[in-house]
Structure formats: structure tokens, C-alpha cells
Amino acid sequence: MKRKKTSFEPQWRTTPPEPGSWRSIFKWGAPDGFKHPNAKLYAMLKETFGLSDDAFSAPVSAGDDPVTLGDKAPAMPLETIEAFTAICGEENVSVSDYDRVKYSTGKTMEEIYALRDGTPDKVADLIVHPRTEEEISRIVALCHEKKIPLHVFGGGSSVTLGLTPNKGGVTLVMATHMTRVVEFNETNQTITVECGIMGPALEDLLNNAPNTFNTRHPYTCGHFPQSFEFSTVGGWIAAKGSGQQSSYYGDAVDLVLGQTCVTPAGKVITLDYPSTATGPMVNDILKGGEGTYGILTRATLKVFRHTPGTRKNFSFIFPTWQDAVNATREISQAECGMPSVFRISDPEETYIGLKQHGIEGTPLDTFMTFKGYKSGQRCLLLGHTEGEKGFSKNVCKNVRRIAKANGAMSLTGYPVKLWQHGRFNDPYLREDLNDYGVVIDTLETGVKWDNLHQVHMGVRKYIKERPDTLCMTHCSHIYPQGTNLYFIFIGKFETRDEFVAFQRGIIQSIEENGGTLSHHHGVGRMMAPLMEKHLGKGQMDTLKALKKHFDPNNIMNPGGTLGLDEPTEP
Amino acid sequence: MKRKKTSFEPQWRTTPPEPGSWRSIFKWGAPDGFKHPNAKLYAMLKETFGLSDDAFSAPVSAGDDPVTLGDKAPAMPLETIEAFTAICGEENVSVSDYDRVKYSTGKTMEEIYALRDGTPDKVADLIVHPRTEEEISRIVALCHEKKIPLHVFGGGSSVTLGLTPNKGGVTLVMATHMTRVVEFNETNQTITVECGIMGPALEDLLNNAPNTFNTRHPYTCGHFPQSFEFSTVGGWIAAKGSGQQSSYYGDAVDLVLGQTCVTPAGKVITLDYPSTATGPMVNDILKGGEGTYGILTRATLKVFRHTPGTRKNFSFIFPTWQDAVNATREISQAECGMPSVFRISDPEETYIGLKQHGIEGTPLDTFMTFKGYKSGQRCLLLGHTEGEKGFSKNVCKNVRRIAKANGAMSLTGYPVKLWQHGRFNDPYLREDLNDYGVVIDTLETGVKWDNLHQVHMGVRKYIKERPDTLCMTHCSHIYPQGTNLYFIFIGKFETRDEFVAFQRGIIQSIEENGGTLSHHHGVGRMMAPLMEKHLGKGQMDTLKALKKHFDPNNIMNPGGTLGLDEPTEP
Numbered sequence A, B: 001m002k003r004k005k006t007s008f009e010p011q012w013r014t015t016p017p018e019p020g021s022w023r024s025i026f027k028w029g030a031p032d033g034f035k036h037p038n039a040k041l042y043a044m045l046k047e048t049f050g051l052s053d054d055a056f057s058a059p060v061s062a063g064d065d066p067v068t069l070g071d072k073a074p075a076m077p078l079e080t081i082e083a084f085t086a087i088c089g090e091e092n093v094s095v096s097d098y099d100r101v102k103y104s105t106g107k108t109m110e111e112i113y114a115l116r117d118g119t120p121d122k123v124a125d126l127i128v129h130p131r132t133e134e135e136i137s138r139i140v141a142l143c144h145e146k147k148i149p150l151h152v153f154g155g156g157s158s159v160t161l162g163l164t165p166n167k168g169g170v171t172l173v174m175a176t177h178m179t180r181v182v183e184f185n186e187t188n189q190t191i192t193v194e195c196g197i198m199g200p201a202l203e204d205l206l207n208n209a210p211n212t213f214n215t216r217h218p219y220t221c222g223h224f225p226q227s228f229e230f231s232t233v234g235g236w237i238a239a240k241g242s243g244q245q246s247s248y249y250g251d252a253v254d255l256v257l258g259q260t261c262v263t264p265a266g267k268v269i270t271l272d273y274p275s276t277a278t279g280p281m282v283n284d285i286l287k288g289g290e291g292t293y294g295i296l297t298r299a300t301l302k303v304f305r306h307t308p309g310t311r312k313n314f315s316f317i318f319p320t321w322q323d324a325v326n327a328t329r330e331i332s333q334a335e336c337g338m339p340s341v342f343r344i345s346d347p348e349e350t351y352i353g354l355k356q357h358g359i360e361g362t363p364l365d366t367f368m369t370f371k372g373y374k375s376g377q378r379c380l381l382l383g384h385t386e387g388e389k390g391f392s393k394n395v396c397k398n399v400r401r402i403a404k405a406n407g408a409m410s411l412t413g414y415p416v417k418l419w420q421h422g423r424f425n426d427p428y429l430r431e432d433l434n435d436y437g438v439v440i441d442t443l444e445t446g447v448k449w450d451n452l453h454q455v456h457m458g459v460r461k462y463i464k465e466r467p468d469t470l471c472m473t474h475c476s477h478i479y480p481q482g483t484n485l486y487f488i489f490i491g492k493f494e495t496r497d498e499f500v501a502f503q504r505g506i507i508q509s510i511e512e513n514g515g516t517l518s519h520h521h522g523v524g525r526m527m528a529p530l531m532e533k534h535l536g537k538g539q540m541d542t543l544k545a546l547k548k549h550f551d552p553n554n555i556m557n558p559g560g561t562l563g564l565d566e567p568t569e570p
Ligand SMILES: Cc1cc2nc3c(=O)[nH]c(=O)nc-3n(C[C@H](O)[C@H](O)[C@H](O)COP(=O)(O)OP(=O)(O)OC[C@H]3O[C@@H](n4cnc5c(N)ncnc54)[C@H](O)[C@@H]3O)c2cc1C
Pocket: A028, A106, A107, A151, A152, A153, A154, A155, A156, A157, A158, A159, A162, A163, A174, A195, A196, A224, A225, A226, A227, A230, A231, A232, A233, A234, A235, A236, A237, A238, A239, A240, A241, A242, A243, A244, A289, A290, A291, A292, A294, A295, A296, A297, A427, A520, A521, A522, A557
């Protein structure tokens, strides 16, 4: 024990970034939030990349300088700027370098590379914090008339270059003022909110509804992406997100009954009936637009009885990936209801997970191996059920039954607790690794049960052909007809270009192996070049026709988003 | 008993209509299928309408003459007709009066009035039975080029004037050849079919999948509209239907993962992933088009494990409608899973139902009254659960618990058996009643829990203001956020015009009281004039923009459908 304490540990950053610095923009989450690689992960990284402690002694460009854009002054006449201040008030309009950078960037690795170097790709000319839907309507009309590009910034957690203002213009920040609750309707079990509200504010309101709204029950929103704490309702809908409990609650789009969307062609309001046969659902058309059709100002969401007391945790180890997949599919098709958190990790993710949590070499490890669950083959399934007590219990019972029938051994509910602990914190690891040139990034795709293995193997093949690159994969959003594959890859990259070329290759590999271009991160400008190839001309022409209708002057999030307005060769 | 046997019974028709007659077109269902009003219903009708047996001695115009269109020859040049025969073969193209009438009519009361009189409103010029998607593509291209109106006839069960060829032209019949199974995929639990396949063919295939497709399990399609036996997959999707087990399986649109739609703008194929974040879902846009955007040729549908053995029937009587509604809402929001069949009847429907089934005046009736369930106030809830054994049992347990907590008394599973017996047969009653000038018709709407009572009371008020008119109402499609209201009204009408004026008033009353224009019958040309008022300009403009994209020459089901191309004042 003594020896461990004195062994080298990199100087992971433990202080919040300087206000006004590049780092304060690209750092994930709360300024004072951190999660450092533990000793086991650190050791594994050194081993994988053949590095010594020396490589972790001096950080690469850490982005500590104050943000400056040098000569990139806003390309917007003063009178235009004044037209915006006339609408929203001086205090809600900014041309500061800092704001222009902050609200022009999402959370992709390439954006982080650029900010570390102090060379952001593109920035908006003007940042506006609208206070009301009425103001947003006036802004959209103004931009439409003057053909000014207009972007919407929710939480800024886009990982698809969804926020890059390729043609400059204005970015609206939704999370400053557009965060009000319009109505909580316990009879209908719905809440109507403005779309800039973030996860925790929404969930707290719902959990505390008996106090806040004098309701009979507490409620939950059911949508918990890993970015939950720093993303908005508008971003969830616009990028078609999926939360960690989606197998039970549904994807973001499933939660949205009605919306108001302000488009250059006018305001579109959809009605919040649970079901209607009055033609194609415009309400669905407004989901997934990623700011290219209009600005979502309000949404009426389903809410659910909050039943934390009925949760039942489970975890199992399977002999092989095939067994874990089979069990997961069988559970999803058994007509017994769905677990809420519901995940399986492939052999490499299981291996790294067990290693990181110190299971390797313990009696449990030996026991698993003895029982035929061999490292490098074995796979972890974990999750929990919820809902009404009998329902939750019965789902858990079925999970157990089906897992056992597929050769699994229970590992108790403990691993779920470990997972729950890290469920929103793992992204904090990224800056620590990046500080020493190690990249951790993710890509994800939707698959059908019958092509899961091809996509998994094909994409892994591509990633693992690169020397010294880790690739962990899990499925975490389960449907009776299929699931998603979430790839986490870790590697050393010399340059941003090297990284980008490799990463684009993964996207291509996903597409070629038959996965969707995105299961829940959206398309942004990153997957856009492959959209027509993936969706086919018939679908793309339809999306473009809608674009032309809603936004004839192409001012809404222009410059490539969703492949609507740029040449689309890969 | 003797007396009853000799008492007068109208000469209900018991023989199939003459082939070639008007009656053979408007009669519901199987030619030799009948369900006659029983003695109790007959007595009640006489009482309600103040009629004697005399009124039931000579039928009104019964439509027994052979169909003829007199001078209404097809308004289509021979060379155009030849172009269609060149595509589909002579045997698949018809200009006969009979076919032109048959495939130009749906099942609304006003169409039935017209056929009884031998005066159909509008008929297509040409009837075509395409054999392949390829042929359909060529037909659409031809009609697009020559601006020939083109209609799609699925099962012909439309109750919204969805099939009326207002501008003549061609009608394609899907159920003749376009009925093949393209793929059954047990891994993904999906079936891909051509869209002309009807309910029983599909369900039989699925129930017998272990034999037919060598699957491990039998399956079910989960969609059972009352018109199940005579409607097609294409019609289910196009008119956004909802089956009697929708509370568990979902509405028709929920079952559709992928589609092929042949439009004048080209073929649109959507991908059958269970979930994807690649922009707005074109797959959803293609649902509910009612033939105005294009022709659905193929659909990939979710299927479900068939678990009839786990069904648990339940029925309860509640003191009041309010109690029944409260219990239903509570069940739907309890996070315990949903029953499959799940219905509540309002006091008048409960009254008539109990009367019709001979409960009135029995010891059970007395007992119910004694227990406080008073006739005219009491309401019936019935249904059954299904799914995995423990799931089904637990849902039933919760139904019982919540029903009791809302003042209900169990009536055992027996009423469910009665209901099951009539579930597809009640429509056969219509011709018998119509034969003596009594009209039975239905209208339906979607509501939220918080406006259910207003819509129910408002619409009932309108209907009951008409003297001697029965109005039975139930909810049969239940969601956590609301339900539908299904109004059955029975009255004597002197003329078609009198009926139509009254019926349009109901639609208006639904809209004004805040219901949707349709929950599951679609819009057709009947609800179309109110579409813009109901949906608002923003939504209607969006639907029209899509129309313009898919069908720039307005050839697809033109003349009012969905309110896309006609003046829209009511
Ligand atoms: C560490 C990390 C973990 C993540 N984990 C998950 C996860 O588990 N599940 C998941 O689904 N996603 C995840 N994401 C991706 C991202 O958080 C989601 O796409 C999220 O839904 C975006 O919300 P946001 O408010 O941050 O939107 P932003 O990033 O601000 O915007 C995303 C896109 O939506 C548009 N947009 C935003 N608001 C509106 C609006 N009101 N009207 C119109 N358009 C709008 C933007 O213009 C942009 O195109 C993760 C991202 C990170 C960085």
C-alpha cells in the first residue's frame, strides 16, 4: 500500500479553468467537476500506448490563455446589431470574443483540439439571449428578411458539429431565459416547458411536484442522457437524443406530444393529443430538425410517476458476447415489459471495466474463470427495472430467468451501483487524458438484431487495425427490434488531422456495415456528407422539400447540417 | 316463451345479395354474413322511435337491382386505357359499371344511401389491379405525366369518403395481387408485406409461423380494428387506424418500421431500424397520407409473440362515468403495463348493452341496483390483459385493485366473452336497420384526460337534442395521456340530406368541444373542411408543402382529401 502512494501520478488538473480562458469553454460540465483516471486505468493506458510516466509529466496545450479572436471582428453592420438589441435589450446581445467562441462550439474532439490551440474554426458574429417566444419570432423574421444565418444553442453538448456557424451570423442562446414551466398538467401527466430548460431543473421540478405544483404524486421526465446535466429539452428533441433509461421510458422523441416551432415560414404549433388520425404528424416532422427548420420554443412532454423505491438492480456475466446479445434480445421480445437501465458490454469493455474496478486478479475473477467466464470473452449485462412494484419485480424475474437460460451467472446488484455512480461523471475523464495527448471519443449507431454482429465486428476491425487503440462497445438502448452500438475508442494521436481522418473512417465503416448514421447524437455537419447515401434520394428529397418550405432563404443552421444544403459527397 | 316465439319479427334479410347488385357493394363484410337485431334490441328501437311492427313490414329501397351507370361512360380515351392494359394486362383493367361503382365507394352512410338509390356520387373511369410494385411505379408515372387522378382502394372500409373519385380517373385495387409476404424476420421480430394484404391473411400467417416460416414462436400482428377482416395493411397505415387491442400493442402507426411509397416524385423507401437520429422521420411522414402523397406498396411491421394462453379477462361495474374514467386513467398511469382490450362504456351504452344482453330485470340487475350501481348512471369497464404470464397476471391484479378503489364491483370475465363474440360482427346489424329506415352510424375522436368530459357532454348534448336519438359512447384506446371517444348514434331519418346535416353537426360539435377531428378513422373528404381550423395554418401549410413535393400535379386522391386541395370553409 505504501508503495502505491508514492508511485507517480500525473498532475491531473484539479482547479477550475480560468474564467475567460479557452479551457473554460471546452472543459466538460461543471467548472469544478473532475474525474481523474484511477491508478489502474492510468497503468493500462501507459501499457497500451507503450508510454512511461514521462509522457505524463508535461501537459500539451491546455488552453489556459484568455480567449481572443484577434482580427475576427463581427462581420455585421452596427445597424443590424442595433436591430437585435432593440428586440432583446442591450444586456442580451453580445459581440465579445469569448461569447462568440463559447456559443459557436460543441463538444466534438476536433472542436476541442481547435480551442486548445486557440484557433476556433468558425464563430458567430453575434450572440443573442432571447427572453420570450415573441422575441424569437421577431428575430427569425428579421434574419429571414435580411438573410442572416441563425443558429440555436441549447446546452452546447452537440458532438456532431451541430453548432458550427459556418457562415457566421447570429446564435441564439436558449438556456439563459427560455427556461420557464408553462404548465404542469397532472391529469394528463404532461408538462409544458420552454425549450431552453436543462435536465436537472426539469427533473427537480418533477420530483418535487407534490410541493411545487401540489400534485398527488412525484414525477420524472424519464430522459437521462449522459449529458443530462448540461443539455436542454430543445437539444434533446432537435438532435433526437436517447437517455440511459430509454428502454423503459422511450427515446426523447417518444416523450414529445406537442411543440411550438418558430420558423421563417411562420409559427407551427402542434396539438398535444396522445393520438390522432388527422394526417401525417407535423409534430413528428419537427423532431430531429437540428435547428434547420426552426426554433423549438415550447414542448409538451409526457411525464411518468416517479418510482425509485421499486427499482431492482441486476447484473450478470455471460460466457460470450453472442450469449449476452441473445439474452438481451430475448428479454426485449418476451412481452414482459422492459428494464429501465439495460446495458451489455462487449468483451473488451467488460475486460477494461473489470480491470478499472479492480476485479482483475481477485477471487471473484478466479471464480468467474473457473466457472467458464473467460476474460476476453465474457460479457457484462447490467441494469435495473422500475415502475409499479409488481411490474418491476416481474421484469427482474424474467431478466434473471432469461439470463440464466443463456448461460449467465449473477454478479448481484453491486456493479449497477458502481455504474450509477459514474453515470454522469465519466465525461470528466476526457480533459485529463487530452492534457497528455490521449484521445477518448465515442461514436454510436442504431442496429437491428440481425445486423448487430456485422456492424460490431466490422467497426471493431477498422478501429483495431490502428495500432494501440482501445475499443470498448456496449448496447444501452434496447428495443424488441434491435438496439444501438456505442463505440468508445482511446488512442494517441499526433495531430488533429490524423484524429479526424481516423474518426471519419469509423463513421464510414458504420455506414458501410449497415448501421444508422446516428442512433441518438444526431447528424450535425459531421455525418451529413453520408446522409444521402444512407437514407436514399427519396428520403433526402423529402427532408429538403421541408427545408425549402420552412426556411426558403436557408438561414436556419445553414452550411451542411443534416446534409440539406451542401454537396453531399463523403 | 310461447308468446315470444309467435310475436312479430321483421323479415331480416338472410340471403346473400344478388351478385352484381347495388346491395352486393354496400353490404358489410362477407356476402353470407349476418347479425340480426335480437328481440330486445328490436323492442327497444320500436319504443325509442315510437314505431309499431308495421314500420318493419316493408323494407325501404334495398338495392337489389343490378348496378348500372346509365350514360356515365368512362371519360377516358381508348389509347389511355390501352396504356394501362399494356402495363397490367387486360384481365387486370376494368371499365365495367359494377367495378367502377364498387371501387369508388367506401362505407359511409351517405354512400350507402346513394347506392340504395342507385345514384352513386362519383365513379372512377378505370379500375386497375396492379400485380407488382414495378407496375405501380409505371402507373404513377403515367398518371403524373398525363395528369390523370389516381386513387388507391385497400379494403374499401373507409368511413370518411376517403375513396370518392371526385375528379374521375383511375382507382388501383391493392387487395387483388399486392398481398405477398416479402420477408418474415424472426430475429428482428418483423414481417415485410405488400400493402394490399388483409388482416386475416396476415394474422393467420403469423399465428402459424412455426409451420409456415419454421419459427420458434407463433406471432401476432397486434392490430385488430373492427374492420379487421376486410381492411388492408395499406389502409391501416394510410388512415392511421387503431385496433381493439391498441392499448397494449399500439396504434397502426406504431407498428410500422419501414415503408416503400411510390409517389409522383419518385419512390421513397424508409429504413426499418427500430430507432435512429438521422433527421426528421420520413417514415412517419408517410403514415396518414390517405393516398394523397403516394401509394404504399410495402411495409415492414413489428410483430409480437402470440400469447393467447396468458389472457386474463376482467369486467367491472362502476357507480358513475366519472368513476369509470378515473379508474381507467389511473390504470393507464400506474406504470404497471397496459391491458390489451380495455374499454369503458358510458351510462347509455352500459344501459343498452345490459338490456340487449338480457340483464335488465334479472337478479343481477337487482343486486347491482341494491349495491348502488344504478341504471342510467352505472358504467361498464371490460377487457383483458395479455403478454408474458407474470406480466399479464400483474396487470390484471392492478386493474382489479384500481377498479375497486374507484368503487367498482367485479362482474367476472363473462361480459368479455360476450364482447369477444361480437367484436367483428356488430357492423352486420347495419343493413338490417337501414332496411327499415333506421340509421346506425359512428363518429370518433381523440381526447386528453382533462377534456374528455367536455367533449363527451358537449357532443352528447348535440346528439340528444335531436328527438328520439340514441347515443352510446365508449373509450377503447387508452393512453397515459388520454383516450378516444367513440360515439354510436341511432335514429330515424327521412332523407339522406337530413342525415348528412345532422352528422356534420356532430363533427362540428366534436371539433368545437376540443376533440381531434379523428382518432382512428382518418380524415378523408368528410372531416377535411375543418382541418385547417383544427390543426392551424402552420400545420396545414406543412402538409400542403409535402403534397406539393410528392405530387406536384395533384393527381393523388385529389378533390378534398385531408383538406389539401379544396377551399376549406366548413
Ligand atoms: C459527454 C456527452 C455525453 C452525451 N451523452 C448523450 C446521451 O447519453 N444521449 C444522447 O442522446 N446524447 C448524448 N450526448 C449528445 C448531446 O448531449 C445530445 O445531442 C443533446 O440532446 C443535445 O442537447 P443540447 O441542449 O446540448 O443541444 P445543443 O448541443 O446546444 O444543440 C444540438 C442541436 O440541436 C439544435 N437545437 C438545440 N436547441 C434547439 C431548439 N430549441 N430548437 C431547435 N434546434 C435546437 C442545435 O442547433 C444543434 O443543431 C452527449 C454529449 C456529450 C458531450
